[in-house]
Amino acid sequence: xxxxxxxxxxxxxxxxxxxxxxxxxxxxxxxxxxxxxxxxxxxxxxxxxxxxxxxxxxxxxxxxxxxxxxxxxxxxxxxxxxxxxxxxxxxxxxxxxxxxxxxxxxxxxxxxxxxxxxxxxxx
Numbered sequence: 001x002x003x004x005x006x007x008x009x010x011x012x013x014x015x016x017x018x019x020x021x022x023x024x025x026x027x028x029x030x031x032x033x034x035x036x037x038x039x040x041x042x043x044x045x046x047x048x049x050x051x052x053x054x055x056x057x058x059x060x061x062x063x064x065x066x067x068x069x070x071x072x073x074x075x076x077x078x079x080x081x082x083x084x085x086x087x088x089x090x091x092x093x094x095x096x097x098x099x100x101x102x103x104x105x106x107x108x109x110x111x112x113x114x115x116x117x118x119x120x121x122x123x
Contacts, residue, residue: 002026002112004096009117016086016121022079022096022114031098033105034072034079035059038092038119045095047107049081057104063089086121093118 099110
């Protein structure tokens with residue numbers, strides 16, 4: 001089992017920045033692809049970004065390309081999402097996700113989810 005705990009969400013004005021963190025525990029030695037997904041009110045959960053175990057492969061949703069950066073620190077078992085130039089449409093609950101299979105998953109989620117952290121972009 002893998003446990004994921006997100007932090008770093010909050011209220012920010014349009015154009016501002018936030019950095020989300022996700023701390024992994026449990027079978028962290030088996031964790032491969034990790035990523036972020038989000039769910040806005042009344043909408044389905046959607047892909048935001050993923051990163052391979054080595055960090056050498058990343059994928060981003062078109063809506064966040066050039067504004068968001070995903071990274072990970074395997075020594076600290078932590079995943080990050082740097083979010084810049086935030087827009088009102090980025091408002092959502094952001095979920096950390098992890099998979100154990102060694103093949104990079106691209107935009108497909110793995111079986112492990114965090115509890116989510118709220119990001120609200122509003123003036």
